Amino acid sequence: MVTGKTVENVAVKLIQLAVTELPQDVKEALHKAYNEETNKIGKAQLKAILDNVNLAEKTCAPMCQDTGVIIFHVKAGSKVDGLDNVETALRNAAVRATKEIPLRPNAVNPFTQKNTGNNTGRFIPYIHWEIVVGETLEITVMPKGGGSENVSALAMLSPNQGISGFKKFVIDTVIKAGAKPCPPTVLGVAVGGGAEIAMNLAKAALLKPLNQPNPNPELAKLEQELREAANSTGIGPMGLGGKTTVLAVKIDYAHRHPASYPVAVVVQCWAARRATARIYSDGTIEYLTHKVA
Amino acid sequence: MAVYRLSTPISEEIVRKLQVNDKVYLSGTIVTARDAGHRRALRFHNEGRQLPINLDGLAVFHCGPLMRQENKSWRVVAAGPTTSSRMEPFEDQFIKLFKIRMIIGKGGMGKKAVNAMKKYGAVYGAFTGGAAVLAAKAIKRVKGVEWSDLGMPEAMWILEVEDFGPLTVAIDTHGNNLFEIIQTKVDKTKEQIYKKLGIK
Structure with missing residues (x-):
């Protein structure tokens, strides 16, 4: 009972x-981003984030x-x-x-x-x-x-656009979001199902540990490809420029209606x-x- | 990339010296205002009413803080910046009418606000989004709260800060906008990224 x-x-x-x-995997991802950052302003943002995370944990403050x-x-x-x-x-x-x-x-x-x-x-x-x-x-x-939720997006693509349209929508969402969602972010991405199915799967994908690659090797490859692409935009921490715009991409999917190709991107700020x-x-x-x- | 330690009220002369990429540590009085706070302040002005506090030379902080009341006085628990673009429709009027010299937020602002900062003399200081405990540490005292009927995040909190920062000057009075500079660079990478991903 x-x-x-x-x-x-x-x-x-x-x-x-x-x-x-923050869970250990998120802290590790932020530390890695800090160590690898070469942009001065971007690095200062990551420093502030890490100091803040430490202080919050020590003082038990949100x-x-x-x-x-x-x-x-x-x-x-x-x-x-x-x-x-x-x-x-x-x-x-x-x-x-x-x-x-x-x-x-x-x-x-x-x-x-x-x-x-x-x-x-x-x-x-x-x-x-x-x-x-x-x-x-x-x-x-x-x-x-709310800040990261506000740049989350759904596209009801035509199946003709397929994977190419899917990739484009993810990258366009990152670029359009720019500094707004408190990057470095985590992207929960889902394709298929229907409007709400894709959205639900995308959001739930954010619950997966960042250091755990997708069990589906094809999707694991796609996650890495999209993460690298997002990071080559140069948006950087807080949109002030730098190497790390996205800490991780998490992909999930459902089978789709023959006429539909829903793609959902839910954005999660660094405070994952x-x-x-x-x-x-x-x-x-x-x-x-x-x-x- | 100069470092400035400024105190409120900030003069127009000093604010016009600041350049993008400079760092500022701010002491003195700042007030929080989000969408609802901006709307109410402008409504007060239109109705010919006085604001609860004279904002001349002060900084406005785009922030919906998390506060706790202890023995009738308020304590700041966490107070990081909120997304500034939501205040874009009001900020130009806010700068013009109330003569604030600094806007503190995250994510930057649009053309209207940038032009007003240039014209009337104000800068935008970016504080690391989500670094709310660091921000709270620099807030030494809650001097007051106005418009609490708007709810805790939207109320106007009057705060005394000490060495609040580092604030990265991301928009200066010369029309430079660090976020726009980055965004222009980002847009240039777009075609290359599409190509790499095999996007038709």
Whole structure:
């Protein structure tokens, strides 16, 4: 039996871990970018980013004032008892985290422009559900910032444009975004399915560790090709020039309708925040993305 | 690439000395304003009302900070810059009417703002996006908050800063725009990148 209280406590902890401490793979990617940067201004930006990441971790403060819109991914074991408690528990966690960490209130009614003040609202926090075999409950939180979300894009290409159109749209999205999404960014890219399927896959692709190449060798090659192409633009850290514009490209796909070729690009700022925990049937909790004492 | 330590109020004379790529560390009073703050300030002006604070010579910070209230006083938790291009529709009027000398943000601004900076004497200082804890460290005191009905991110926070920076001068009073210089270079690489990727 998974109690609402357990889920709430774990979710508050996950939000806190996500907003104050980057996963190791993201930190490593930023360090690598800093070491390789030769542009003076670009290097200074990466230095500020790394100093900021360190300071945030040490002082347990959110690394960015935009603590994002809270998105949960729940992998629910079909045998887990108490799943009906999870949604309320996650909403409660968002309210508590807003006060305790704190988080910036980021849930605004799009018609009245009123901020609810506690990071909950209609469909917020957003919860993605996946039913899996087993008895464990896995929760991932992704606090998603607005600046990078704003340059994310969807193209409904003609299948005639194919891979060539796909590559062009990804590169054009990076160039058009320029300095806006706080580069170096991570690109979640997905093709196929339909408009929302591609978008969902692209966003979920951002949850994959940056140092893990795509298990599909063809896609791994394409990810590298697009990353190198994006980095040869010279946009650089914060769009002030330099070698690293994109830390990683993560590609996913779904089969497409014969008439459609949807391509989704979701852009993630350098603060690629995520945290995952597993709650086992005996009540044990394991944190997968962060070291928890 | 000179380094300047400036204090508010900044004079027009000093601001006109700054060049793109210079670094600035700023001390004194700055105010935050995002889209809603800009709109309200301009509405106040149109209605002939006084702003809560005289902005002459101050810096406006494009920032929606994360604040915490402790014993009735506010503490800055995290306060990095937000994307400045959202303020592009209002910034030229803002510079002209309120005589701010520095805009702090990320991502740069467009033609209208660049022209106003040239004409009325203001610069754009880029602060590293997301470096919110570093920024908070340089903010020594929250002097006040106005228009809090707009919500925490959109309210006008009046802040006292010490050596806030480094701010990279990315737009100067001579019409130079570092972001545009980079973008022009980027556009030139486009055809080569297409070719390399086999894009038809």
